[in-house]
Amino acid sequence: MSSNLLTGIRAVEACEVWAGPMGGSLLGDLGAEVVKVESFPRSSMTRPLAAAAGAQGSVLSQGADGPAYEISGIHHLANRNKRNIAVDVRSEGGTAVMHRLIAQADVFFEGYSAGTMERLGFGWERVREINPRVVMVSMPGWGVEGPYQGYVTLGSGLDAGAGHASIRGYPDRDPSYIPGIFHSDATGALALVTAVVAGLRRREQSGEGCFIDMSQIEVLTWQLPGVFAEWTMNQRRPQRLGNVDPHIVPHGCYRAAGDDSWVVIAAETDRQWAGLAALIGHARWAKDGDPRASVPGRLRAREEIDSAIATFTATAPADEIADRVQEAGAIAAPTVDSAGLLGSPQLNAREWFNTVEHRYTGSRILNGFLWTTTEHPPSWDRACGLVGEHNDEVLVELGYSGDEIAALAEKGVIGDRYELPSP
Amino acid sequence: MDQPFEGLRVVEAGGTVAVAAATKTFSDFGADVLKVEPLDGGVMRRMVPFPDDRPHIDRGGFHLAFDTGKRSIALDLATPSGREVLTALAANADLLVLELPPEVAEAVLETSGDVPGRASTVTISPHGFDGPFRERIENDMSMFAWSTRMHRHAVEGSEPLRYGPQVPSAQVGATAAAAGSAALWRKTEHGERADIQIAGVEALAGNVDSWFVIWSMAGVNLPRGDGPSKMAYPAGNYACADGYVLFAAQGEPFFTRLCAGIGHPELTEDPRFMDEARAMHWDDFMTFLGPWLGARTRNEVFTELQRFGVMVAPVLEAPDVLTDPQAVARGSFVEVDQPGAGTTTLAGPPFRLDDAWQARPAPQLGEHTADVLDELGYSRDEQIALFRAGVI
Numbered sequence: 001m002s003s004n005l006l007t008g009i010r011a012v013e014a015c016e017v018w019a020g021p022m023g024g025s026l027l028g029d030l031g032a033e034v035v036k037v038e039s040f041p042r043s044s045m046t047r048p049l050a051a052a053a054g055a056q057g058s059v060l061s062q063g064a065d066g067p068a069y070e071i072s073g074i075h076h077l078a079n080r081n082k083r084n085i086a087v088d089v090r091s092e093g094g095t096a097v098m099h100r101l102i103a104q105a106d107v108f109f110e111g112y113s114a115g116t117m118e119r120l121g122f123g124w125e126r127v128r129e130i131n132p133r134v135v136m137v138s139m140p141g142w143g144v145e146g147p148y149q150g151y152v153t154l155g156s157g158l159d160a161g162a163g164h165a166s167i168r169g170y171p172d173r174d175p176s177y178i179p180g181i182f183h184s185d186a187t188g189a190l191a192l193v194t195a196v197v198a199g200l201r202r203r204e205q206s207g208e209g210c211f212i213d214m215s216q217i218e219v220l221t222w223q224l225p226g227v228f229a230e231w232t233m234n235q236r237r238p239q240r241l242g243n244v245d246p247h248i249v250p251h252g253c254y255r256a257a258g259d260d261s262w263v264v265i266a267a268e269t270d271r272q273w274a275g276l277a278a279l280i281g282h283a284r285w286a287k288d289g290d291p292r293a294s295v296p297g298r299l300r301a302r303e304e305i306d307s308a309i310a311t312f313t314a315t316a317p318a319d320e321i322a323d324r325v326q327e328a329g330a331i332a333a334p335t336v337d338s339a340g341l342l343g344s345p346q347l348n349a350r351e352w353f354n355t356v357e358h359r360y361t362g363s364r365i366l367n368g369f370l371w372t373t374t375e376h377p378p379s380w381d382r383a384c385g386l387v388g389e390h391n392d393e394v395l396v397e398l399g400y401s402g403d404e405i406a407a408l409a410e411k412g413v414i415g416d417r418y419e420l421p422s423p
Numbered sequence: 424m425d426q427p428f429e430g431l432r433v434v435e436a437g438g439t440v441a442v443a444a445a446t447k448t449f450s451d452f453g454a455d456v457l458k459v460e461p462l463d464g465g466v467m468r469r470m471v472p473f474p475d476d477r478p479h480i481d482r483g484g485f486h487l488a489f490d491t492g493k494r495s496i497a498l499d500l501a502t503p504s505g506r507e508v509l510t511a512l513a514a515n516a517d518l519l520v521l522e523l524p525p526e527v528a529e530a531v532l533e534t535s536g537d538v539p540g541r542a543s544t545v546t547i548s549p550h551g552f553d554g555p556f557r558e559r560i561e562n563d564m565s566m567f568a569w570s571t572r573m574h575r576h577a578v579e580g581s582e583p584l585r586y587g588p589q590v591p592s593a594q595v596g597a598t599a600a601a602a603g604s605a606a607l608w609r610k611t612e613h614g615e616r617a618d619i620q621i622a623g624v625e626a627l628a629g630n631v632d633s634w635f636v637i638w639s640m641a642g643v644n645l646p647r648g649d650g651p652s653k654m655a656y657p658a659g660n661y662a663c664a665d666g667y668v669l670f671a672a673q674g675e676p677f678f679t680r681l682c683a684g685i686g687h688p689e690l691t692e693d694p695r696f697m698d699e700a701r702a703m704h705w706d707d708f709m710t711f712l713g714p715w716l717g718a719r720t721r722n723e724v725f726t727e728l729q730r731f732g733v734m735v736a737p738v739l740e741a742p743d744v745l746t747d748p749q750a751v752a753r754g755s756f757v758e759v760d761q762p763g764a765g766t767t768t769l770a771g772p773p774f775r776l777d778d779a780w781q782a783r784p785a786p787q788l789g790e791h792t793a794d795v796l797d798e799l800g801y802s803r804d805e806q807i808a809l810f811r812a813g814v815i
Contacts (some may be wrong), residue, residue, distance in 0.1 A: 001447040004609070004610075005602075005605035005606055005608065005609045005617060006605050006608060006676060011483075011503060018631040018632075019631070022630065022631045026629065027602060029603070029621050030605045044477065045426065045674070047664035059637055059640075059645070060639055060640075060641060061640035062640065062642040062643075063642075064640075064642055067500060068812060071589075071638075071640070071641040072590075073636050073637035073638075073641050073699055074637060076636055076640060077631060077633075077634075077635075077637060078631050080678050108753035125743060129777065137774070138563065140671035142749050143749070143753055143775075145751045145752070145753060146748075146752045146753045146773075147748050147749055147752055148729070148731075148748075148749040150467065151729045152493065152729065152734050153671070153734055153736055154731075154734060156669055156671055157671060157734060157735065157736030158736070160660075160667075160668075160669040160736045160737065160738040160743070161736045161737060161738075161739055161747070162744060163739050163740055163741045163743070163744040164586070164587050164590070164740070165660075165669065165738050165742075166738055166739065166740045168576070168584060168586060169584065169589060170578070170581070170582075170584070173578075174662075175660050175662075175666075175667045175738060176650050176651055176659065176660045176661065176662065177578055177648075177649075177650050177660075178660055178738075179575070179576050179577060179578065179584075179647065179648050179659075180648065180658070180659055180669065180671075181572075181575075181586075181631055181632060182632040183586065183594075185631045185632055186630040186632050187594060187597055187633050189630065190594070190597040190598055190600070190601045190630070191597065191773050191774060192599035193602075193604060193605065194448055194600050194601050194604045195772075195773075195776070196610050197604035197605060197607065198427040198452055198604070198774070198776055198779075199427070199776060200608060201427045201608070201611075202427045202777075202779070204612075205425050205427070205429075206424065206685050207424070210776060210777065211776075211799060212774050212775065212776050213774065213775040214773070214774035214775070215753065215755075215775075216548055217749075217755075218753070218755055218770070218771065218772070218773060218774075220771045221591035221744070221755060221770045222447075222769075222770035222771075222773055223444065223594065223597065224587060224591075224593075224770070225484045225485050225487075225489070225769075225770075226470075226484070226485070226587050226588030226590070226743070227587055227741050227744075228484075228741050228744070228756075228768070228770070229472045229484025229485075229487075229488065229739040230471075230472050230484075230741065231740075231742050231745070231766065232741075232768040233472050233473070233474045233475075233484060233767075234472055234474065234475065234476065236472075237742065238740075238741060240586055241519075242582070243564065243582065247471065251564070253564075253568075253573075253582050253583055253584070253585075255582070255595070257455045260580060262574075262582060262583055263568075264565050264568045264573070264585075266564060266565065267560055268562065272560075275657075284602075285688050286497070291769065294508065294605050296788070303735075316720075325557050327562075328440055329560075331560055331561060331562050331564075332564050333561065333564075333565035333566070333568040333569050334568060334569075335568040335574045335583040336568070336569060336571055336574060337571055337574045337575075337638075337644055338571055338634060338644060339638070340571070340574075340640065341569075341628055341635055342571075342635075344438070344553045344555070344569070345554070345555050346550050346551075346555060346556040346624070347554075347624075347625070347628075349553065349554035349555055350551055350553060350554045350622075350625075352625055357555075360681050361640060362439045364640055365639050366635075366639060367628060367629045367633065367635050367636060367637055368629055369625070369627055369629055370598050370601075370625065370630060371430075371545075371598065371599075371602045371619050371621045371625075371626065372619070372631045373617050373618060373619050373620070374617070374618040374620075375617070375618075376617075380499045382761075384737045386585055396711070402623065418618060
């Protein structure tokens with residue numbers, strides 16, 4: 001790994017879907033040595049065994065030649081910079097592999113529903129016997145302790161349970177139109193890194209390993225004072241406001257020229273407003289004496305101002321509108337889709353995107369990293385791991401002989417492919 | 424037992440949501456966090472809500488939540504004098520987290536670069552300091568718009584929507600906390616410092632729930648929703664007796680579990696709901712699911728179906744979250760006695776590490792300026808001079 005901030009830290013990942021695997025990728029980006037223990041012989045939710053009917057089928061990489069479970073975009077996006085072993089941890093031989101893995105690890109993190117690891121024999125009490133110096137992080141949706149132990153969820157459920165979903169969405173449509181999002185997977189992945197470092201520091205302080213109970217919903221909750229403070233301070237239930245800010249005019253998303261093209265625009269100060277007003281042909285609206293020249297006056301003229309901006313934005317594509325508003329000194333951006341991101345002059349000037357080679361998907365343009373560093377910047381050293389791609393390599397490091405590894409494969413304890421359902 | 428970040432000194436500068444969110448976790452887990460703020464308090468202290476809707480620089484909801492346990496120094500970093508003080512702070516710190524206009528940030532980094540043993544740095548900006556967008560001013564919504572995630576957060580063909588207030592900025596802060604913690608580890612374990620740069624758009628577009636990788640591989644934008652899907656169901660928000668519940672139970676084994684959970688296990692053998700035929704019979708399925716949901720509250724649906732292993736969750740509003748049985752049992756919210764603002768309710772620890780973590784009151788603007796300047800060795804006359812010059 002090029003990045004060296006966590007060099008020397010060995011981490012074992014037992015997670016599926018997004019939050020845990022993305023957290024593992026971030027540890028890898030930072031230079032840790034991460035081994036992902038892939039679910040086997042059951043494939044994880046992000047590794048479909050066949051192309052699904054309808055829209056879900058299109059998560060598979062176009063033009064790729066390989067099994068569906070190796071070319072699924074929803075899996076690739078959260079898995080890089082780690083090695084992959086596929087082990088049936090329910091089998092006797094698999095249990096022994098897990099023992100050896102945990103025994104040599106600095107960090108063991110898992111994202112199954114609370115209680116699963118205990119049933120598999122890898123709860124904290126057992127793990128600390130195996131390795132008294134390991135830092136273990138369990139990151140179920142609602143946390144380890146509490147009445148919701150064993151409950152299952154994706155990030156969309158946590159967003160709903162944390163109160164965030166209730167304030168997103170269109171003010172004039174019923175809540176069934178609130179789009180589902182997986183934001184807590186992003187915050188959970190980030191929090192894992194911070195929790196791991198906190199755990200490693202605790203180990204330095206105490207000389208012993210430690211257990212961290214990380215509830216993904218609590219990780220999201222602390223980032224939502226905008227949801228809770230309205231209630232705790234003023235006993236008001238926060239409402240769905242769409243893109244409106246009650247105290248800033250203009251602040252919205254406007255239709256631009258072209259198909260489904262939108263641009264966000266805001267002027268938070270009189271100075272920003274003066275530039276914007278002149279651009280949209282209403283310079284007078286920012287002159288002393290005009291009611292719209294002041295912040296309170298603009299709050300009263302919200303509809304008139306929004307209407308004038310919408311007239312202006314309809315005249316050109318979103319990126320062109322955003323450029324002109326920015327040049328005029330106000331805030332604006334196109335609401336880009338993925339193609340728009342790839343076309344961003346800024347991201348291209350910064351050479352943010354990565355071209356990544358993978359055995360089955362071939363050469364693809366993927367995103368860049370969340371951060372860079374002046375020296376030893378993160379690099380895409382390992383593409384998304386194939387199922388069991390590093391079985392031999394990792395097991396040899398754990399002390400298994402070639403014959404033993406062959407025997408494990410023979411018994412189906414380890415593997416490098418999933419059995420497909422009969423057609 | 425010590426707090427895990429005990430003994431570390433972290434300096435933040437900028438007064439933004441992202442820097443405050445970045446250092447909060449360090450502060451709550453024991454680090455000494457010095458909050459260097461603009462003389463006017465910066466943008467985050469001005470964010471709503473305020474008790475009784477009275478704006479107050481020390482009582483905003485974001486400030487009280489994100490500045491817990493920090494010490495505040497009010498300093499004009501646009502001046503060489505202000506930057507000298509910050510440089511002295513950074514020379515005695517382990518980590519400096521800053522979000523400042525590009526030219527000010529570069530001046531700070533350049534000045535503090537000459538100091539031996541100086542802090543590692545995390546520099547936050549919307550777009551990074553090179554490229555054509557370097558000087559662009561963004562807010563939470565426009566940064567989010569550039570990340571692709573606002574585009575996805577829409578009903579097909581309708582206006583894309585922002586998330587809750589400052590939610591993307593808080594994520595950028597959490598990104599800085601993650602990278603910053605790794606830099607702290609490198610510095611304390613190996614004695615090597617690091618300089619990290621975070622562009623907010625990249626932090627948002629590069630993490631999960633950006634669908635860029637899926638698009639790049641599949642070659643198409645997956646369709647966005649238009650209410651609950653009638654093709655792959657149940658997924659999305661469904662009405663029940665006292666509100667809505669969110670399902671993610673369209674796939675197996677969850678659909679089979681759901682049928683069992685609502686007392687109709689036979690539906691999994693019903694040709695209307697098997698395999699691809701299911702996409703044609705949403706209305707038929709709702710004759711079973713709709714009445715079952717209508718007879719139950721959110722929490723009843725949630726607990727009854729979770730017993731069957733169904734992916735379902737209640738759609739809660741803020742007051743419901745505070746009294747949610749899991750949140751109450753875990754103590755997910757804590758009360759902090761905040762001088763001047765009374766008792767405030769804040770979210771508890773982001774992760775549980777024995778009994779570490781503490782939430783202490785947030786500082787008043789500039790509350791610790793004199794104490795900190797004393798610690799740095801500025802004489803009283805020098806402090807008066809800085810004050811008269813409008814630097815502190």
